[in-house]
Amino acid sequence: MGLSLPLLLLASTSPLTTPAPGPQSVQSAPGDQDRTEEDVQRSSAAADVVVTARRREERAQNVPIPISVVGVKELDNTGSFNIQRLQQLQPTLQFYSTNPRNSSVNIRGLGAPLGLTNDGIDQGVGVYIDQVYFSRVAVATLDFLDVQQVETLRGPQGTLYGKNTVAGAINITSKAPSFDFEGRAELTAGNLEFKQAKASVSGPLSKDVAVRLGVSTTSRRGTIYNVASDNYVNAQDNIGLRGALLWRASDTLDVTLSGDWNRQNPECCAQIYVRYGPTQRAANRQYPALTQAQGYAVPSTNPFDRLTDLDAELNALNELGGASLRAELDTGSGTLTSVTAWRFWNWGPANDRDFTGLPITTLSQNPTKQDQFTQEFRYAGEGKGFDYVLGAFAFYQDIHTTGVQQQGPAASRWLINPTSALANDPSVLNGLTARNDIRLKNFSGALFGKLNLKLGEAFTVSPGVRVNYDDKVGSYVSIVTDAAGNLVPYSGGTARQAAQRDALQPQAFEDEKYRAWNVSYDLTASYKPSRDVLLYATYAHSFKSGGLNLNGVPVVNGVVQTDLAQVAPEKVDHFEVGAKTQFWDRKATFNVAGFWTVIKDYQAVVNNGANSTLRGYLANAGEVRVRGVETDFSLRPSDRLNLYVNGAYTDHEYVEFTNAPCPPELSGGTAAPVGSAGGTPGVPGQASPVVCDISGQWLPGISNWAFSYGAEYNVPGKLFGLDGAFYLGGDANSRSRFSSNASRSIYTDIEGYTLANFRLGFRTSDFNLFGWVRNAFDEEYFEVLATTPGNTGLISGQPGDPRTYGLTLSKSF
Secondary structure (H helix, E strand, O other), X not given: OOOOOOOOOEEOOOOOOOOOOOOOOOOOOOOOOOOOHHHOOOXXXXXXXXXXXXXXXXXXXXXXXXXXXXXXXXXXXXXXXOHHXXXXXXXXXXXXXXXXXXXXXXXXXXXXXXXXOOOOOOOOEEEEEOOEEEOOHHHHHOOOXXXXXXXXXXXXXXXXXXXOEXXXXXXXXXXXXXXXXEEEEEEEEEOOOEEEEEEEEEEEOOOOEEEEEEEEEEEEOOOEEEOOOXXXXXXXXXXXXXXXXXXXOXXXXXXEEEEEEEEEOOOOOOOEEEEEOOOOOOHHHOHHHHHXXXXXXXXXXXXXXXXXXXXXXXXXXXXXXXXXXEEEEEOOOEEEEXXXXXXXXXXXXXXXXXXXXXXXXXXXXXOXXXXXXXXXXXXEEEEOOEEEEEEEEEEEEEEEEEEEEEEOOOHHHHHOOOOOHHHHOHHHOOOOEEEEEEEEEEEEEEEEEEEEEEEOOOEEXXXXXXXXXXXXXXXXXXXXXXXXXXXXXXXXXXXXXXHHHHHOOOEEEEEEEEEEEEEEEEEEEEEEEEOOEEEEEEEEEEEEOOEEOOOOOOEEOOEEOHHHOEEOOEEEEEEEEEEEEEXXXXXXXXXXXXXXXXEEEEEEEEOOOOOOOOOOEEEEEEEEEEEEEEEEEEEOOOOOEEEEEEEEEEEEEEEEOOOEOOOHHHOOOEEEOOOOOOOOOOOOOOEEEOOEOOOOOOOOOOOOEEEEEEEEEEXXXXXXXXXXXXXXXXXXXXXXXXXXXXXXXXXXXXXXXXXXXXXXXXXXOOEEEEEEEEOOOOOOOEEEEEEOOOOOOXXXXXXXXXXXXXXXXXXXX
């Protein structure tokens, strides 16, 4: 998506405060760190936007791009302390997570396909914190730490800064060190043993040096009770620390050194029994017969009883941190910015991947260590009738994953065809172990630029271009041994070894390389016929880098199909038109945008019908299309009342996807011709296709309709001798049905739902006390539904949070 401004926007918003003029800033990226809390107002209202290169302020309504900005007050008042909560305020932002590694952030349904996790591909949505790109979506599961504001930019980004992203960017800006002493503390307690504490302090160390320190901690009892271990799982256990040092080296040079450390270590993440959906497998190989043969029954077949009996260890240790050095130099005719950063990520999981209380898969974990380094230079300048930004960006990433999967004593009966005598021999699969070693070295470099040319007083054209080079080298090695330590061969051997190979397939490929140049470009035209109306249109041609299959590829007759190890880049064509309007003496805003995005060679999980041995792997679907309309409306008729309604209609489909994995109801039977309709759901043992043509079907994770809306009313009053205001507020979000499977299934559609939240409290300029309730009507809904390994018909899921409530107290000084 192109911008007609020289740099990313500096905006700060919240629906709960009166707008105030923003100060000048030398910053040259998202977020104005110098703004106070009282400057913060929601972007759907007439918020100020600071544009540094032009040395003047512009209102958000004058910016030709769909952008949502949520400020610190709205984050605090709505309890939006992470991206999962933030999505409830923004209809076209979607976040899905079964654990921190298996997470995806999508904008308008694009970014990363739901349920697809692969170290060898890039994300389609960029997450930035203080101008530093984060390559791992795991950061999206962490609590916001001492945050000033969060901006969501929709549409392709890349001709102005940082990493190229095809769906948009989330820019998180922390509070900056202050030369005036200040501090803030917040305490929250609620049901489910919820406890959260936040504190920050800032002030000068000398006339030229200021420091800021922040800490946040969150804990909550789990929402799922494990009857096997007699404790609650899917808990929260987060802590974060951040420090920043600002050196005002001269009147024209600011240097900021910052560092942070964040850790999650909950007993998590369980997906529990939701339903059984018949497949095309023979009846004796489906869930009812398999569980009956082992005398097993789940604790409850109602997922909203929130009971499980998972017998494997659960853990979700997620540790991220790093340091950055940012220098900003005012040259008089422009601003030169340098951002140097190092980040690390440590992931220490433990999972139960058979989703039952049976010892089928007793170990399933892929611990990962990652280091990343980034360097960005930008220069923003201006001339007579034009302004521009030029930049260079370099990114390097080193990932090492050492996974292990081990089968248990119930695996033979569960995984081997019951007609074989091997199924009755637990020793065939008991102790069978796959040890995986996955490595990736990833370099990306780019030059980019954006020109804004003003043609008269009302018309601006803004072309942009990016030249990008990607170089990835990866390897995948999976060594499989039986309980005695004997190697399982790639092919051949005994019937016993063939059964072991069906459960865990050994394979290896090393030093697989992907190298490519790509060019992105965009053009935005904007027209402002009057003070309160802005019209704009954008075309962007972008790409998502190709990658490597680092979850393995098919093995046919003992031969690893290394020709499938590489994944082609996505090619994106994006069109957008929009209007931003203000009326009723700027007490109301109404914005509308229409978008149409076509992606060719969409990266997705596929099956290859040419292979006799099937394995889901990452490759390219022919084409997908996402199009729709978004609207934002806000109204502040007086200082007492504020309300907003945001909505989106999104039409989405696979235009061409002929080699997709079949949904479970069409899978598991005897082979049928590729693309055939297969057998009839519920009639096991029939023929079923090797792959399915799902052209014309929904993309996963996208609702056709989504809304967020809210209001707050306040009246002046006194409490504890303090002059302030009592207030009552509410916000809600609604979405229609969406698919939770890569290939839409009759078993994995998630029905639409509405979540409503309320708050009641009293506040002054530096004190706030309020009670809150989230999911006030205790809506029963699922965050995700998933098919499980083995195609037994077991559908697991993750129920959303039940009703929660609590009390929050905050004080600034």
